[in-house]
Amino acid sequence: MKTISCMKRSQQVFLFVTGILALLILTNCEKEIILDIPPPEPKIVVEARIETNGQPTVVLNRNFPYFGQITATQYAANYVHNAVVVVSDGEKQVTMPEICWSKLSDFEQELLAKQFGITIDSLPSGFDLCVYAEFSPNPTLKGENGKTYTLNIYTQEGDTLTSLTTIPYPVAIDSFWLEKHKDPKYADSLRRVLIQFKDPDTLGNYYRLFTNYNNQGYLTNFSSVSDDLFINGKSFFFPANKAEARNSSDEIDPDTFGYCKIGDTLKVKFCTIDYANYLFLNTLEYSANSNGPMGAPVNIKHNVKNGLGTFTDIV
Structure with a gap:
């Protein structure tokens, strides 16, 4: 009988402590932090x-x-x-x-x-x-x-x-080709453009890529610039993904992002830029x-x- 009583008391203490901890955690989660950020210097x-x-x-x-x-x-x-x-x-x-x-x-x-x-x-x-x-x-x-x-x-x-x-001075594109979509559902309708170029053998070249889809204007993707730190003096190829307009209301589909439909036109502008830019x-x-x-x-x-x-x- 004494053993049973001690076990019940221990369970009650454990439940009480657990309840207090849960209350503290929930209270802390609801704490609102207000940051007083001063206005920026006019520029x-x-x-x-x-x-x-x-x-x-x-x-x-x-x-x-x-x-x-x-x-x-x-x-x-x-x-x-x-x-x-x-x-x-x-x-x-x-x-x-x-x-x-x-x-x-x-x-x-x-x-x-x-x-x-x-x-x-x-x-x-x-x-x-x-x-x-x-x-x-x-x-x-x-x-x-x-x-x-x-x-x-x-x-x-x-x-x-x-x-x-x-x-x-420009660096020319050596070649380009089309790649089928790997998903059989899109393989007959979607293509991706890949381009290849040879980086000059002097370190310190910087590039930016634009694409123009169906004559809608030259746009850049979310990450459009690169350097030649790892490709200096080498031939390199990469996808020229179709860029999306920043103010477009269309949702981006990750399965088809960057691909073009067969029959569409994609123009590619491969640019060199200076280090500051x-x-x-x-x-x-x-x-x-x-x-x-x-x-x-x-x-x-x-x-x-x-x-x-x-x-x-x-x-």
Whole structure:
């Protein structure tokens, strides 16, 4: 009888302690943590680029709070207007006028959408895009391989921003071929494009890949840049996956991502970029692809003095 009594008492104590621990755990799980993050220092964000045989384009905006909500209307209201934007190659220079989407014709909007890789039908209400560009059939300045370009920006508020970029010499694609989908369900209808190239035998080449699906404009995938650290001087092949528009409302199917339908057209732009732009794009894409509560913080490597963003070269 005494043994039975001791066992019952031990069970009661165990259940009591277990209940207290469970209550503490549940209470701790419900604790709300509020982070008081100060607003960021106001900065101008630069998205500028120039490519071989192309004209320079520059988009100027202001930064937003990290956790703030951004609507198309708010973004449109945040453009930096009436700035003096000058691009020079050391011999010639061009001061580019500001052009806004809302003031363009339908034909001009279509051209601008392809330039920036967006689809018109899925643009949100209140959307506008303002860009500094010459957009001339006989431009003052065009991108040339091996040349260095300087960007100077002067705002009405007295800010001065500078950047420079060098367009490298191109590395050609040696060959390309099509690969069937491995799933028999898609084998008769879907293909993936693979390309091969030979990296030069000097270390320090950097690449970026664009694809243009059915003439919808050149887009990049979630990870579009690479270096030659492990492939220096070697032949290398990889898939040129069809990229998806960033503002597309279609859900991505992991089983068919990157594949094209038989009869479709896929154009591939294989570009070389300089080291500064590789650093910017690599850290930017890593940050964009590492979101979520467990994502590691990333310091994006900008190449704009007194601002954020980049002046990108594309071959």
